[in-house]
Amino acid sequence: MKFEVTILGCSSATPVFNRNPSAQLLNCNEKYYLIDCGEGTQQQLTKYNLKAARIDYIFISHLHGDHYFGLIGLLSSLHLNGRTKPMQIFGPTPLLEILEIQFKYSDTVLRYPIEFFPIEANESQQIFENSDLIIKTIVLNHRIPTTGFIFQQKQRQRKLIKDKTEEIPMAYYSALKKGIDVELPNGDILRSEEYTTPADPPRCYAYCSDTLYDESYFPVIKGCDTLYHEATFMHDLLDRAIETHHTTALQAGEVAKINGVKKLLIGHFSSRYKTLQMLLEETQSVFENTELAVEGRTFHL
Amino acid sequence: MKFEVTILGCSSATPVFNRNPSAQLLNCNEKYYLIDCGEGTQQQLTKYNLKAARIDYIFISHLHGDHYFGLIGLLSSLHLNGRTKPMQIFGPTPLLEILEIQFKYSDTVLRYPIEFFPIEANESQQIFENSDLIIKTIVLNHRIPTTGFIFQQKQRQRKLIKDKTEEIPMAYYSALKKGIDVELPNGDILRSEEYTTPADPPRCYAYCSDTLYDESYFPVIKGCDTLYHEATFMHDLLDRAIETHHTTALQAGEVAKINGVKKLLIGHFSSRYKTLQMLLEETQSVFENTELAVEGRTFHL
Known part of the structure; x- marks a missing residue:
């Protein structure tokens, strides 16, 4: 069963050096799950030949713009392109208000239903289940309410x-x-x-952006196969990371190591880094099986 | 004195075929005026080496997303990049509400002031004046309140x-x-x-997007040097143009011809047209001095 993620954006805060703000497309058994949706996500989907129309589930981690400013445009384009099937959106409660006010003033009545599931960022909870996946939230520690997401495959049959x-x-x-x-x-x-023969063991993908290094979310991600973790700064800027509630590349490696994941993807890179190799090397100094989650790369999970 | 416009987006409704939604950057005497701001405008500015930080005035024609979904991202990036000087924004009244709700939920207090000037779309009015320009609105005929803008240079000294x-x-x-x-x-x-020697004659640039072909706005644009006019459809889709309150390529040529402008730029092309040459030719059959206002082109006005 296909279980892979394609990176659509790896920039923190502002788009820069051809890096776009956060967005990832998870393909699980040929169903599309969009994780965060920074500005330009619909253009990125087109660039990588991924059909936006196939997305049925969208997960927004928090309401900093680099994680959701592309959502209203994506939803509008799907409407204009004739979508009729429902779209399930999971995100912080005010997200619906933000979307609705923009549909109201553009006099837009969507041709398809939005099924909105508000997320509370106070404790990890299961928010989704279908025949392939169970999805739970990861309560992160950021400046505003923020959750990551953990995508847990179900046990398959022999x-x-x-x-x-x-x-x-x-x-x-x-x-x-x-x-x-x-x-x-x-x-x-x-x-x-x-x-x-035995079924493939069910796999698990955890998405953690944005957050301060904080052990409180470790139990939820422990033992996950692949962890995406933000690594906004090099560790020499630890003070800045703490001040802005972000993680350093070194710390991201520690999160992976302590929690026994098999593979780590790092992203959400600060605009101060024109190239990313030194971030990768810093993380690998702690956790070797790390890769840069940069635009256009697809990782089999 | 420099008076030129760079096209950042020429697509209607949805980004497609590497065409972005509406945005143009007017450079008048080395001051930057942004006209509309579709999703991805900040990325387009970067692509064409135009410094977003130099923009001091933004004009939004109406609240269909392809004309403003990029604004919140642009304003947020300027904030994150340390802007302190004010930004003047001219647009429909609800635009401020849309911006403020997003700043509120992201817990963002901008480091620079936004000076917002609400535009009423009932009659043409002067909305701006400085030593270089007078700017007036053009009341267009669209599905929601919409104004174009006319940028009139002041008479220069000998x-x-x-x-x-x-x-x-x-x-x-x-x-x-x-x-x-x-x-x-x-x-x-x-x-x-x-x-x-005599001063250069003051020049004039009119921006008309989106609108039904409607003679009511002709008096305001009459005799303007350069007219940008939307040309969403070929004329064989006139019914569709009328239904959606848009203009055909043929009609755009007629607007230019009837109003005696010197040059016509057409844009806001429907996603049904993969190439644009036939739209250009249709307009030129009525008004020869027409050019395609496509991404990255700069026109001296």
């Missing part, structure tokens, strides 16, 4: 071994995939273990 | 002829430039016409 099962009636597949042995009318037993 | 005036005391320059003859202490007369 996989049929094609060569062995092609002569078995399809009616038995479901039980075998669930790990149940089947007794045939003639008394023979089909053992699930013999006709199936 | 120009000194360097070779002839270098031996004349500077104290007399001012009178000569104003066309006044000067009597010297010895009774000699310095004739302004002899020491100066």
Whole structure:
């Protein structure tokens, strides 16, 4: 099952050096989940050949503009392009007011319904579930209410071994995939273990932006396969990071290491850094399996 | 005196084919005036090496998103980049409410003052004057209250002829430039016409987007040097243009011809047109001196 994320923006605060503000597109089993939506996200989707029309779920971490100023434009374009299916949006309560006031004054009545789910940033909670995923919030520590998101795949069924099962009636597949042995009318037993292989272990992606380094959210992300974590500054600017409630590249590595994740992606880079290699190296000095979450890169999770 | 406009966006409604929503930067005597501000305008300014920090005046024609969704991001970036000088914004009354609600929920207190001038779209009025320009609104006919803008240079003073005036005391320059003859202490007369040449005639730029073809705004733009006019559709889609309160390429040419402008720029092209040559040709069939107002082009006005 496909489970990958494409980076649409990795800049903090302002777009600069061809880096756009925060946005990521998660593809889970060919369903599109948009995570944050900085200005220009719809242009970025076009640039990377990702169809905005396929997005059905949008998650906004907080109401600093670099994380949501592109949302109203994206929603408007979908309307103008004839969308009729609902859009589910998860974000801070005032986000709906911000959207509605702009639709009101442009005299826009959307052709599709927005289903808005307000997020409270006081405790981690499950906000979404479908056949593929459970999504929970991560309560972060920023200047305004902010949550990250954790995308947890569900346990999949065992996989049929094609060569062995092609002569078995399809009616038995479901039980075998669930790990149940089947007794045939003639008394023979089909053992699930013999006709199936174990399912891929369910994977997990955690998105943490923006936040002060703060152990309070560690329990929620512990053991996750891939962690995206903001790394706005180099560690020599720790004071500035603390003042603005952000994390340093070194600290991002520590978060990954302490919480035993397998892979770390860093992003949300300050406009003071024209190139990013030194941020990467600083993080890798603590946690080696780190990559830069820069525009256009797709990571298999 | 420099008087030129750089096109930052020429797309209607949605960004597509690398065309961005409406925005133009007017440079008059090295002062920057931004006209409309679709999503991604700040990125476009960067792309064309135009310093956003130099913009002191912003004019928003109406509250359809393709004309203003980039404003909140631009203003936020200026704040984050340390701006302290005021920004004057001219636009529909609710625009201020839309901006303020977003600053409120992001807990942003701008480091610079916004001086907001609400525009009423019921009659043409002067909204701005400085030593270079007078700016008036053009009441357009769109689905929501909409005004264009007319940028009228002031009459400049006559120009000194360097070779002839270098031996004349500077104290007399001012009178000569104003066309006044000067009597010297010895009774000699310095004739302004002899020491100066006429000033360049003041020029005029009119910006009309979005609007139905409607003769009611013709008196305001009559005789203007350069007219920017929307040309959303080809004329075979006249019904669609009327329904959506837009103008066809043919009609844009007629507006230019009837009103005796010298040059026409067309823009605000529908996303149904992947290439624009046929729109240009349709307009030129009526008004030959027409150009496509596409991204990155600068027109001397």
